[in-house]
Amino acid sequence: MRVCVLGAGVVGLTSAYYLAKKGFQVTVIDRQPGVGLETSFANAGQISPGYSAPWAAPGVPFKAIKWLMQKHAPLKISAEPEIKKLAWMSKMLANCTEKAYDVNKSRMVALAEYSRDQFIQLRKDIGIKYDDGQGGLTQLFRKDEQVEASEKDIKVLKALNVPHQVLTPAQILEVEPGLAPVIDKFKGGLRLTGDETGDCYLFCLSLKETCESLGVEFQFNSSIQSLSVQGQKINGVVTELGLQAFDTILVCLGSYSKELLKACDIDIPVYPVKGYSLTVPISDANFAPISTVMDETYKVAVTRLGGRIRAAGTAELTGYNLDLPKSRTETITHVVSDLFGAGCHLSEAEYWTGLRPMTPDGTPVVGASGVNGLYLNTGHGTLGWTMSCGSAAVIADIMAGDKAQINANDLSFERYKK
Structure with missing residues (x-):
């Protein structure tokens, strides 16, 4: 299955890694010339x-x-x-x-503790x-x-x-x-x-090499203009190169996720x-x-x-x-x-x-969006580095149809609809 990850910060990059480990064919698209050049670049460590x-x-x-x-x-x-x-x-x-x-x-501590365990495993x-x-x-x-x-x-x-x-x-x-x-x-x-x-930017640079060894493709200097939805199903993303078709899209654009998703009638409170x-x-x-x-x-x-x-x-x-x-x-x-x-x-x-x-409750938005084929991993606030590996492992499980290792129900966009 061809998956597009939008965003090459630490959340998008870890998501690409865990998805590739599950056998997905992954493409990462970002407007910057390399990985980790926005919020991930010089955070608190x-x-x-x-x-x-x-x-x-x-x-x-x-x-x-x-x-x-x-x-x-x-x-x-x-x-x-x-x-x-x-x-x-x-x-x-x-x-x-x-x-x-x-x-x-x-909710936040449970996800962050799981994420720290994933960091330990990743180093091994x-x-x-x-x-x-x-x-x-x-x-x-x-x-x-x-x-x-x-x-x-x-x-x-x-x-x-x-x-x-x-x-x-x-x-x-x-x-x-x-x-x-x-x-x-x-x-x-x-x-x-x-x-x-740890230095989040150094982590991103190193993980990119591992992702490439797993077959992940990167498109840098590529401005994401809109998502393409046909019927009730996502079918691709529009960049300056035109429409690129994908089976599934994962949005990891941090603060910029909100405006992109509004065109799909998804209003995340980020x-x-x-x-x-x-x-x-x-x-x-x-x-x-x-x-x-x-x-x-x-x-x-x-x-x-x-x-x-x-x-x-x-x-x-x-x-x-x-x-x-x-x-x-x-x-x-x-x-x-x-x-x-x-x-x-x-x-x-x-x-x-x-x-x-x-997000107003501090917890990131991780899970299905409500649009078939469109998933979210965004809204981590000051804890994107802390929660990156954990939320990436969770979303990879969800997208693969596997059972997540922690309770992920309250992480989804659905909690704002209640």
């Missing part, structure tokens, strides 16, 4: 199943109002009125309840290297109320048997000694021992949430992170990638704007300077921005 949680949570609406008044705030909302943005925000607010949070977090199967590390993730709490609020997440982690450790400041130093100069700023921490790190990152060489490893730390006050992740530090954060609701103003990178720069300023030369930092495809 975290593979963090233990940290998987929806942004929609009790108390977030009040926090959001407070954040809008802060200089180094984790959330920015552009002042321009936009119907799509307001509609998405209203749906997100509807998920800010205890009941919705527990359901959504359980093909020996893939991507500056990967298995040193866990440490959440840093600057305030007593953050320590108290973590109890809710710990409850979910226990229920799902996710390995974790509650840390005192002294115990934080045992896993991240580079924080010694600033440890007095923290009240405690939570370590997610099963979380991993909105682009802009994020920023910096990458800087390490100058003194004694004052650099060992793995990943997440500063909960600023919602900025700082990760060790070989001889580099990668920091990423900030959520900005501003449509498809990809400008990179200095004012928007100040928060991640501040956090790196505050935590590991003695371990790097920030003057050498390289900055980047990308659009995370976010």
